[in-house]
Amino acid sequence: MNYLKKGLCALLFLTAFSACKDDDDAVVLTITGVDFTISVENDNGNEIGVTPTSTFTDSDVTFSVDFGDAAATGDADVKASSGPKVTYAYPEASATYTIKVTASATGSTGSSKQKEHTITFEAATVLADFEDATGLNLRDDTNAGGATFTIESVAAMDGSTSKVGVITNGGIAYEAPSINLTKHVDVRTKSIITMDFYQSGAKDEDGNPTGNVTGNEESKKSIEVQALSLAQSGWQTLTFDFGTDALNSYPDHETAEVVLDQYQKIVIFIGFGVALNGTYWVDNIAGGTLGDAVPDTDGDGVLDNIDKCKDVSGTEANGCNPAVVGTDPTDDAEGSGNITWVGDACGYEVAANPSATGINTSANSIKYTDTGGQYANIQFELAEGETFDLSTKNKFKLKVFLS
Ligand SMILES: [Ca+2]
Ligand SMILES: [Ca+2]
């Protein structure tokens, strides 16, 4: 009997050495096949993900991932995982680290594996640090009763005195202050934009900044990402990952695939769809890359992203011509009217009358082309300080031709 037992042990020797040390020892298996994959998690190259694996199936394995950062405080660079990816942000510099994954399981001998990983750090493209207002072309939203957008010096996130953007919401649902760089913001290859954000107290759960980059070109759909402000006060860095989280902006939200592209405008909504009065500070907006120069389609010296009449060569700072002076507004499309039209999400041009018979035999007309905007319109404003007085004259009329 004893002989038979030893014979069996010799047979097992090939596969489980530890089971053969003594006839009466418990079987202790060593965890097999420990390995891990390394992924780069941010556009700067310094945030790394590790996904540990093993081929051991005798019991549940857990992992300890030591990212090997000598500069870390205590075990801040050691993360536990039951299998899913864990991430760690190394210092913002190029360096090589040894990453070690140790596997353990109840009743089994642990096992580990290590690999070298070289961080190639690339600093993010600074889009707006507010130190120099030139080229930022900040635009408020006060025309619509919304936010102001100014610059002031305060104690920034790192404690130094820094110029930062100051957004003061006026109390409407979609306040859209914007930054209009002279080059496109390109999120095709690097698609993460971060922003330092300061709020002075708790807000309701809808008080989330939304970063929106817009095309301002009919061929491009605007896209947006919403980020939660987790700290209730003080500076924090918000991350807008357009590569994984972007949605098309209204009205294309769910009707079209998101296509990352180059954009002319960065719009910052603080409280999206909710009125969120208050003052907020933003700084160090960085990420993506800078793309093509923003064009000046009508050649009036005002770039398309800040030209309120981007197809009309205007003489005013906003790219338009002077507004109508307080006379009765008229326009016969023959050059003798006094209205400066502004197209909003539609095509507008003076074109030959398509049917110069019947009620309208004049040579020209205003050709309005709806390009798909739900509230597309053409509009005009009166001169500064003028108002429409509808108390005695209160009818507008126009001739319309449909083809
Ligand atoms: Ca700054
Ligand atoms: Ca222009």
Ligand SMILES: [Ca+2]
């Ligand atoms: Ca213009």
